[in-house]
Amino acid sequence: MATETQLVDLFAAIQQQFDAETSIREAIREEVRSLELSNRKLQTLLSQVHQPTADDAQICRAAAPMFVEVAQALSKIAAKVPAGQFHRYCDHWKFSSQQSVFLASLVVYLESETLITFEQIREKLGVEMGEGDSFHLALEDYLFALCNLSSELARLAVNSVTAGRFDRPFRIANFVNDLNSGFRLLNLKNDGLRKRFDALKYDVKKIEEVVYDLSIRRLRPDSAPTGSSSGASSSGASTATPMS
């Protein structure tokens, strides 16, 4: 029957498409593994900032060559993605590339206490921020990374106190509060980013508790910034005043 052979041919062609896709996915997974490895090495290095004796500047200098490695891994992934099919495969590396952006944002914070810009992401990771079907980092990736950064800074606020750097939590509080007010301007859908953002308030609270502990014990250095951000004075930690 003529139709039967036609159908067999048709589905053989479809199977070929799937086979091609499978081999692309395998190749991408291979490269994502090497990105994960580079990320982990970088993370191990950067986690040293929580040590009492940490020298931030030196850690950031040591991180620079490791970002080259991350950028190479990302470009290798980009090379494996067929033109125009970014969204078909991007779930494979999304988590890892968010991690890379987070690590880059942490280094930028340690260097200059500023929010990482798209320009700096391109310098460090060699990937454009953008949209469309060419290889890029999406806005969501950036925002996820900033949520991760807030968690990391909350931890850093605690450890800074242990290290005797009492001024730092005040600056972290300002930075994270500012970030939090930024996030509150977004109309988030009920998706993963929304959930991640909902967890941001616990980081804010943790940092404010540190600020509170330092403030009531008069450990606030004169150089520390006053809480200028609107959210800083209104959260749970400061209302639970046991002083009266």
Added chain:
Amino acid sequence: METESAAAAAAAAGAPATAPKRRFEGGQRDACKVEDDASTCLTKAAKRVAVDTSNDTPTMTLFRQFAATMDAKNDRHERLVKLSRDLTVQSKRVIFAAQRATEAKQRDAIVAQALQTLEDIRQNQIRPMAVDAYSMRSRFESRYARAYSPGMQEYIEAVSFVHYLATATLITQRQLEEQLLFDEALSVSIDLCVSVRFFPVTITDYLLGVTDLTGELMRFAIASVGSGNQQEPMLIGSFVRTLTQVFSLLTGTGIRDLPAKLRVMQSSLEKIEQVCYNITVRGSEIPKEMLAQAAQFWSSSSATTSGPGDDYAGGAGGNQNDD
């Protein structure tokens, strides 16, 4: 939810200042035949209502830009979801109409009518989707494919069903795509004309649409016996059998819904086979005028098919309730 609150905000702020601008935009959207929903306009209006930005930190200024980008993307996504839902409803109507083509003398007329309706659907439902699926840089953006995938599957089911009735063959992915060439220039914005040449049919939508086709063919086979057509179930039976065979050849597709659909497909095939068996064994005993009743009895004993209409409210989910 966000759109609603934005709309409420605009209403509360009484946005008369933005009204003329809004009307202008509405006209512009009409020009390119995109059904613009009022909520989108209101979101834009709400944004234009003066927000006190004097106390903004640089971070907040940055995030306001992000918010605008994300809103535009979400609006586009929502528009596509809406169009997809309309496409589902329209496609189901075509399927129900085509199910009535069981009597040979009506068949050509009904099929011709269905083909015409499908062309209307392409122009009125899929063309606006094509406009939204292309970015301003006239590149097709596959990220939005998820928004309209349910509608496309239903559409593919309808097209392949009518195509089968017309030609007794399976429509190919390429044939589907050839029907979706919108080759005239579509004005997307006032200063940019984008020629939407090609609206891709994904392999996933194609395969899932075709598995749903077998459910429709099963119903059609049973209904044909009711109309006194004993030949049709045999033809459909061998066609669906071939389909299940070639589907079983596929491995490693990674399509999440496919295994469940293939089980439904298999049970549809078995129902058709049961009908064919009954025709062969008992068909000779039954006078032709009683066949209609008998067919109904057979199908209710071998297959608990309710008539068309059982999954009308099925919405975006496709036909999960085929058996």
